[in-house]
Amino acid sequence: MQLDGLKNIVGDNGWTSAADELQPHLTEWRGTWVGKTPLMLMPTSTDEVARLVAECARLKIGLVPQGGNTGLCGGAIPDDSGQQVLLSLQRMNRIRSLSADNFSMIAEAGCVLSDLQEAASKARRLFPLSLAAEGSCQIGGNLSTNAGGVNVLRYGTARDQVLGLEVVLPDGSVINALRELRKDTGGYDLKQLFIGSEGTLGIITAAALRLYPALPDRRTAMLAIDSPQQAVALLAFLREKTLDQLQAFELLSELTLQIVCTHISGTRRPFTEAAPWYVLLDVALDPDYDNIEPALIQALERGFANDVVIAKNDSEQAALWRIRHSVSEAQKFEGASLKHDVSVPIDCIARFIEAATVAVETHWPGSRVVAFGHVGDGNVHFNVSQPPDWPAPRFLAERARLAARVHDIVASLGGSFSAEHGVGVLKKGVLAEFRAGAEIKLMRALKSLLDPDNIMNPGKVL
Numbered sequence: 175m176q177l178d179g180l181k182n183i184v185g186d187n188g189w190t191s192a193a194d195e196l197q198p199h200l201t202e203w204r205g206t207w208v209g210k211t212p213l214m215l216m217p218t219s220t221d222e223v224a225r226l227v228a229e230c231a232r233l234k235i236g237l238v239p240q241g242g243n244t245g246l247c248g249g250a251i252p253d254d255s256g257q258q259v260l261l262s263l264q265r266m267n268r269i270r271s272l273s274a275d276n277f278s279m280i281a282e283a284g285c286v287l288s289d290l291q292e293a294a295s296k297a298r299r300l301f302p303l304s305l306a307a308e309g310s311c312q313i314g315g316n317l318s319t320n321a322g323g324v325n326v327l328r329y330g331t332a333r334d335q336v337l338g339l340e341v342v343l344p345d346g347s348v349i350n351a352l353r354e355l356r357k358d359t360g361g362y363d364l365k366q367l368f369i370g371s372e373g374t375l376g377i378i379t380a381a382a383l384r385l386y387p388a389l390p391d392r393r394t395a396m397l398a399i400d401s402p403q404q405a406v407a408l409l410a411f412l413r414e415k416t417l418d419q420l421q422a423f424e425l426l427s428e429l430t431l432q433i434v435c436t437h438i439s440g441t442r443r444p445f446t447e448a449a450p451w452y453v454l455l456d457v458a459l460d461p462d463y464d465n466i467e468p469a470l471i472q473a474l475e476r477g478f479a480n481d482v483v484i485a486k487n488d489s490e491q492a493a494l495w496r497i498r499h500s501v502s503e504a505q506k507f508e509g510a511s512l513k514h515d516v517s518v519p520i521d522c523i524a525r526f527i528e529a530a531t532v533a534v535e536t537h538w539p540g541s542r543v544v545a546f547g548h549v550g551d552g553n554v555h556f557n558v559s560q561p562p563d564w565p566a567p568r569f570l571a572e573r574a575r576l577a578a579r580v581h582d583i584v585a586s587l588g589g590s591f592s593a594e595h596g597v598g599v600l601k602k603g604v605l606a607e608f609r610a611g612a613e614i615k616l617m618r619a620l621k622s623l624l625d626p627d628n629i630m631n632p633g634k635v636l
C-alpha cells in the first residue's frame with residue numbers, strides 16, 4: 175500500500191504504525207472484534223482530514239473513522255484484511271466557540287463528551303447528552319451513532335442536540351454547515367444524513383450543538399407497580415403533572431431487582447414487600463417553587479402506583495440508581511444471556527414485554543426474562559438469562575433463533591431492532607431484514623452516490 179502521501183499530510187506526530195500504540199484502537203471495547211491496520215492517522219484540522227480522504231479516494235484505500243472506540247457494534251474497528259487505514263479524531267478536540275446567549279457551542283469531533291458537559295456547565299448551561307462511556311466517547315462518535323443515554327426522555331437523542339455540522343465527504347470535499355440556527359428551511363437538511371450513519375457516508379469534523387439552562391435540583395424516587403401497562407399510565411400522569419420535567423423514567427422487573435440485590439454487594443431492596451414491577455424516576459425541579467411529593471402522592475391515590483420511596487439525600491439517591499446501573503453486572507452471575515436492545519412506541523411497551531416473554535418462555539422453557547429499560551423512550555432491554563440447568567454454549571447457540579422471535583414481535587408493533595448503539599457489523603443482517611424494500615434501496619443508493627468506491631468505513635452498516 176502507498177502510505178507515504180498520507181503520512182506527509184499529517185506530519186511525523188500525526189500517524190503511527192507502532193503495534194503497541196495501535197493495539198487499543200484495534201480491539202473493540204468488549205473485545206468482540208479485533209482488526210488489523212498498517213497505519214493510524216491522527217489529523218489536527220478539517221483541512222488535513224479533507225486531504226487525507228482525497229488521497230484515500232485517489233488510491234482507493236478504505237478508511238475507518240474512530241472516536242473514543244466505545245461503540246459496541248464493531249463499527250470503529252478495521253477488518254482483518256490489514257488493508258484499511260484508521261483515522262482517529264482524537265487530536266481534533268477544540269471547542270471552537272460557546273455562546274451562552276445563543277445556547278450553543280461549536281465543538282470539534284474529537285472532543286470527549288464529558289469535556290463538553292463541563293464546558294457548558296462553566297457557562298451555566300447544560301449539554302444534556304450523557305452516557306456511561308462519557309469519559310471516553312467523543313462527540314463525533316456520539317453523533318455518528320446517534321447516541322441515546324440517560325436524558326433522552328427530556329432532551330432527545332444526540333441527533334436532537336445538533337444545530338449544524340461540518341463534514342468531509344468521501345471525495346475529500348467539505349460541507350461547512352456549522353450554522354447555529356434554530357430555524358433554517360434552506361433546502362434538504364443534509365446534516366441528518368451523517369448523524370447515525372456510523373462513518374459510512376463521510377467524516378464529521380465539527381458540530382454546532384444545542385445547550386440548555388443548567389439543571390436545578392434532581393429528585394429521585396422509586397415506585398412499586400403491578401405491570402408495564404401501569405408504568406405507561408404513570409408516565410403519562412407524571413409528564414402532565416410536572417409539565418415534562420421528568421429526566422428519567424426506568425422500568426425494572428422484580429426478577430431484575432432480585433438478581434441485583436443477590437449479586438451486588440451493598441444494594442438492598444427499597445421496599446419491604448416485593449412488587450411485580452418498579453419504576454425509578456428522576457425529576458428536575460426548581461427547589462424554590464416546586465416539589466415532586468404532591469404529584470407522587472396523587473399518583474398513589476389515583477392507583478397509578480402502589481408504593482413509593484423518595485430519596486431524602488444524595489446517598490439515598492445514589493443507592494436507588496446503583497440498583498439500575500448494576501443490572502448488566504449482576505446478570506453475568508446468572509450465566510449466559512442473550513440481549514435485545516429494542517424500541518417500540520411507548521403505548522406498545524406492555525404488549526411487547528408480554529408477547530416476547532410468552533414466546534421466550536414457551537420455546538426456551540426454564541430461561542428467565544430480565545426486562546428493564548427506559549419506558550419514556552420506548553426502549554426496552556429485553557435480556558434473557560439461560561435456563562440454570564443448561565450449559566452456556568447450548569443457550570448461546572440459540573442466539574439467532576431467539577432474536578428472530580423477539581424481533582418479529584418488535585416488527586409487528588412498529589418498533590426498531592436497534593434502539594441504541596447503531597448497526598456496525600453486529601446488526602448488519604438484521605438491518606437488511608428490517609428495512610427491506612424502498613428504505614434499504616435508498617440507503618444503498620445514497621451510499622453509492624456519495625461513496626462510489628466504498629472507501630468510507632467499508633463493510634459497516636450496509
Ligand SMILES: Cc1cc2nc3c(=O)[nH]c(=O)nc-3n(C[C@H](O)[C@H](O)[C@H](O)COP(=O)(O)OP(=O)(O)OC[C@H]3O[C@@H](n4cnc5c(N)ncnc54)[C@H](O)[C@@H]3O)c2cc1C
Binds near residue numbers: 634
Ligand atoms: C459502558 C458503556 C456504556 C454505553 N452506554 C451507551 C448509552 O447509554 N447509549 C448509547 O447510545 N450508547 C452507549 N454506549 C455505546 C457508545 O458509547 C456510543 O455508541 C458512543 O456514541 C460511541 O462514541 P465513540 O466516540 O466511542 O465512537 P466509536 O466507537 O469510536 O465509533 C462509533 C462509530 O462511529 C464512527 N465514527 C466515530 N467518529 C466519527 C466521526 N467523527 N465521523 C464519522 N464517523 C465516526 C465509527 O467509525 C463507528 O462506526 C456505551 C458504551 C459503553 C462502553
